[in-house]
Amino acid sequence: MQKILFSRAVGAITVSAGLLMLSACQSRHNDPAPELVAKGQAISEQFVATLQPTLQAAMQTGGPVNAIQVCAVEAPRIAADLSASSGWTVNRVSLRARNQRSAVPDSWEAEVLADFDRRQLAGEPVGQLNTAEIVGDEFRYMQAQAAGALCLTCHGADISADVQAALDQHYPQDMATGYLAGQIRGAISVRTALD
Ligand code: HEC
Known part of the structure; x- marks a missing residue:
């Protein structure tokens, strides 16, 4: 007893x-402090605002195969430049990563991405799908990115043979095709150490 x-x-x-x-x-x-959230948001927006015109220009001048080459070089470079200028770590991640070196999410990112998918299914607009959280001794922020019509050229279900060949060459373990318009392709993920 x-x-x-x-x-x-x-x-x-x-x-x-x-x-x-x-x-x-x-x-x-x-x-998390509102200034941190605002900065995380600003850095994520800057990433998209820098990459998008680069991608569009490369598509227009040399077509999608050329744009894949540009993207392969410019996307990591933009992330590195932004990391250097902001002092934060800037990256893109996806549950179906194309770049297996940089885009495979860690466990926190994978949970947030799964949550983004759930929130989108529940009707939240993609622009509002972000998460800001203090994790251990870091502040972390993620903003979802949806696959729009332009994106489907290289991430969609109906990829042309030359684009597929270029993807196979650069990314033999690519998982980032087969998306439908509007689905969440991935997210910008930024983090900074707290004092
Ligand atoms: C010309 C082909 C092309 C187009 C169009 C394109 N992408 Fe990509 N995407 C790529 C390539 C190549 C990579 C890998 C870049 C790297 O090595 O970092 C990539 C990587 C990504 C990543 C990083 C995660 C991962 O899987 O590596 C995200 C997120 C992403 N693309 C979203 C988009 C969105 C959103 C659009 C439309 C606005 C888009 N992409 C349009 C070729 C393209």
């Missing part, structure tokens, strides 16, 4: 400690 009471008490203590920890985490997670 005593033994049972004891184990019940231990159980109750464990549960309440767990709840305490959970609520501590939640209050931290939900409370």
